[in-house]
Amino acid sequence: MIMKLSQLKLTTPYRELDPIFFDEVEPTPLKDPFLISVSKDAAKLLGVDEDITKDENLVGILNGTYSLEGSDTFAMCYAGHQFGHFVYRLGDGRAINLGKVNGQNLQLKGSGLTLYSRMGDGRAVLRSSIREYLMSEAMHGLGIETSRALALIGSDSDVTRQEREKGAIVLRLSPTWVRFGTFEYFNFRGEHARVQKLADYVIDESFEHLKDVEGMYVKMYEEIVRNTAITIARWQSVGFNHGVMNTDNMSIDGRTIDYGPFAFLDDYESGYICNHTDVDGRYSFKNQPGIAHWNLHKLAVALSSIVNHDRALEILDKTFGTSYEEEYLSIMYKKMGLYERDEKDIELFKWMLGSLESATIDYTKFFRTLSAYDGDKKNILDMAVFQTPLSEWLDAYDERLKKETLSNEKRHTQMLKTNPKYILKNHILQEAIEKAQQGEYSMIDELLIVAHSPFEEHLELEHLAKATPLKSKNIKLSCSS
Incomplete structure (x- = not known):
């Protein structure tokens, strides 16, 4: 049936x-x-x-x-x-x-x-x-x-x-709609029995493998920390800015929820703030890992009746940074096409981000173009407003690539699986919204196609990967919804 x-x-x-x-x-x-x-x-x-x-x-x-x-x-x-x-x-x-x-x-x-x-x-x-x-x-x-x-x-x-x-x-x-703030609610009220009851529910729903395991609440917190760190690392790797990382918008299993004034980076700008309500830049792009750590600390406070607070902070300080760095660097190495590790790679990586910011260049398009780079700088430099910083970095990158054992073809194939062509930036979403407000909804389904397969080539939808207009670059949005 x-x-x-x-x-x-x-x-x-x-x-x-x-x-x-x-x-x-x-x-x-x-x-x-x-x-x-x-x-x-x-x-x-x-x-x-x-x-x-x-x-x-x-x-x-x-x-x-x-x-x-x-x-x-x-x-x-x-x-x-x-x-x-x-x-x-x-x-x-x-x-x-x-x-x-x-x-x-x-x-x-x-x-x-x-x-x-x-x-x-x-x-x-x-x-x-x-x-x-x-x-x-x-x-x-x-x-x-x-x-x-x-x-x-x-x-x-x-x-x-x-x-x-x-x-x-x-x-x-x-899989769950329980949030950090759900635990905060009952801890604030001093209802510690309900904090434990909620933890039992969360283990049943999201961490079933921990049920009846000794120290299951401590292990639950450790997994929440690890899952959150990995998600934030993936945000940073694709240039995603959530915009409202309040503890009530943080899922207990570490997934991304509650899409409000979010944005993907247009030009690379580490201090980008997508939410115009965020006047102090609390939830800026570069601050997201630190804010996730802060939120997890507040969760540790909320769980303190069932998880020793000092032990939770030890887990937080040990697990978050390690999990975040491992995931983030693993992705970024792949985005750069580096598969043989070198002790100077971190320096090269930091230099790259600084060059992207100095050059004023589209974050997504840079990496997608880098995925076909064969030593000819023109296609990359033509996208930059200021070319010298990026040209100097590419010289160093050329030298680093000499240590790779993969052929250019295989390296490019692997990079294309990591560097998306289609990112739903705000200017393209706004275009779909304006059409929908006039009763034309076909662009929504077109965007859905590339959303589901952003690493593939969609020749008939090539226009959805177009450059962001200057007036729409790294704009701020409202919380209004």
Whole structure:
């Protein structure tokens, strides 16, 4: 029998926790909803066999008017450090959980008011929904742990932000929606029994191999540290700036979640700040590893009733830096096409980043072009505003390549598997958004194709890898969604 999306049977294990962990709430449907796009790749995670676009109940599932069997909807409660300041009660302000199937928790974002909406309206606008939908899938395509996005609907419902916009809903998937801030909430309240109960839930959901293992809470924290470090290293390697690394936006299993004012670097700029609300640059591109460490320290505080705090800090200081550096350097060596290690490689690598910044050159295009470099500097230097710093580095790079044993052809083949051609930069996302706001949605599906296979050549979609216009380079975005 072919399994349809609307035939899925959900469970709600999170609701087996105490009622204080969540609030029962029903989605509030949008007016005149319509399907914009689906990710058939994400649908595979649910065990759905049929093309989900053929499911007559798809829009109803996203709009909250069709209930899947076993679904018992709720919003999750949590706290968090926002821009370094603790807020004791946050929660799913515009996200409503449907339940779990095949190891994936289904969640509607933009589905209406919840107990935790505070001054918000519980809605998400088309603009931000397109960004989250596409970026969730793009990060997966880049090999970075992330929540996924199954489908996106638009509507005729008006939502007020700086101006009136149309409301939309994304159906998101994740193996867990527990956050650092979920532990912070119960630790702040002094409810240590519930901290332990939540830890037991997290082990069941995300670290099952640790269940009933001696010292399982300590080992859980160590894995959270390692997973987070690896994810941040992968962000840095592709030039991704999250923009809002609050502890309530940090997944307990280390994956990327909650795509707000994110950005990929255009020209390489280590101090780039993508969120214009971030006036002090707390969440700048270069600060992300340090902020992840800071957030993990706050998690250690939240777990201190079940994990010795001094022991947690030892783990943090030992594991985070090592895991981050190993992952980051491993990727960067591959991006540079260096497979034989040399003691001076770190110096060459740092020199490269400094040269990229001095040269004013597109980060993604530099590495993609480097993947075909054969000693002729022209193609690379033509992309740079200031050529001398990069030319001098390329001289040193030429000398270093003489120590490699791989042929140029094999080296280039390997580099092309590490250096993506298609990155969903803000200027290309904005183009898709502006078309969608005029009722033209085809570009969203085009971007979905390259998001799923960013290392491949898509000749018919070559325009999606075009250079960023000068006026759109490294712009800042709003948190408004």
